[in-house]
Amino acid sequence: MEAGLPLPSSSLSQLILTQDDLKKIAAYKAVEYIESGMVLGLGTGSTAKHAVDRIGKLLRQGKLKDIVGIPTSKKTHEQALSLGIPLSDLDSHPVVDLAIDGADEVDPYLNLVKGRGGSLLREKMVEGACKKFVVIVDESKLVNYIGGSGLAMPVEVIQFCWKFTASRLQNLFQESGCVAKLRTLGEKAEPYVTDNGNYIIDLYFKQSIGDLKAASDSILQIAGVVEHGMFIDMATTVIVAGELGLIVKNK
Numbered sequence: 001m002e003a004g005l006p007l008p009s010s011s012l013s014q015l016i017l018t019q020d021d022l023k024k025i026a027a028y029k030a031v032e033y034i035e036s037g038m039v040l041g042l043g044t045g046s047t048a049k050h051a052v053d054r055i056g057k058l059l060r061q062g063k064l065k066d067i068v069g070i071p072t073s074k075k076t077h078e079q080a081l082s083l084g085i086p087l088s089d090l091d092s093h094p095v096v097d098l099a100i101d102g103a104d105e106v107d108p109y110l111n112l113v114k115g116r117g118g119s120l121l122r123e124k125m126v127e128g129a130c131k132k133f134v135v136i137v138d139e140s141k142l143v144n145y146i147g148g149s150g151l152a153m154p155v156e157v158i159q160f161c162w163k164f165t166a167s168r169l170q171n172l173f174q175e176s177g178c179v180a181k182l183r184t185l186g187e188k189a190e191p192y193v194t195d196n197g198n199y200i201i202d203l204y205f206k207q208s209i210g211d212l213k214a215a216s217d218s219i220l221q222i223a224g225v226v227e228h229g230m231f232i233d234m235a236t237t238v239i240v241a242g243e244l245g246l247i248v249k250n251k
């Protein structure tokens with residue numbers, strides 16, 4: 001699909017759309033929620049990138065005015081700067097009107113897994129401070145339960161004795177068949193280091209971890225854990241783009 005405005009939802013089924021097209025359609029829809037004068041949380045990842053590009057374009061065209069963006073990662077900071085989006089932070093703007101971000105998993109109650117892109121801590125800080133949090137995904141991100149994709153649920157940990165922290169995390173979810181792995185990069189398998197100088201332990205579950213709030217509390221009680229990638233009860237709207245069209249789910 002050519003870059004441009006998203007298609008009306010009734011047209012989606014008549015075209016062959018790539019996953020990236022679906023991400024862009026969801027992102028453009030979310031940008032419609034933005035009004036001039038808003039303080040915006042700018043998400044991270046390949047879906048959020050489309051939203052940030054679109055915001056930059058609308059600013060340049062004068063269709064949006066007086067926007068202030070708070071990026072959720074160094075990468076998004078760079079992208080927003082290059083687009084001329086005025087930037088700030090939570091110290092100066094502790095209340096965020098609207099945040100738009102992608103997700104790795106969305107359950108039927110709009111709970112999320114985030115952070116496979118590594119930015120979960122700043123995302124949770126910014127999105128936890130916003131009045132409205134619009135999540136943008138293609139339909140591949142929908143799961144029956146958190147952890148249900150079989151892919152990683154990230155936990156940001158300090159570098160000091162990370163193996164000890166990883167084994168405590170794995171033991172916590174033994175009954176769910178949890179395997180904890182340090183996230184690494186490249187052929188040399190160097191540890192992945194977050195924007196905050198920490199490591200990420202990815203947790204893989206064989207079955208549901210049950211009560212998410214209880215799981216969250218247990219993870220956060222482990223000294224050495226900084227934050228986890230479960231975003232429980234935080235999304236106010238989830239926009240899902242699929243082959244059959246757009247679905248907007250509100251809390």
Ligand code: 5RP
Pocket residue numbers: 043044045046047048101102103104113114115116117118119120123
């Ligand atoms: C980054 C994130 C992303 O929002 C999440 O990984 C989704 O990414 P993408 O839009 O590329 O699928 O949480 O930390």
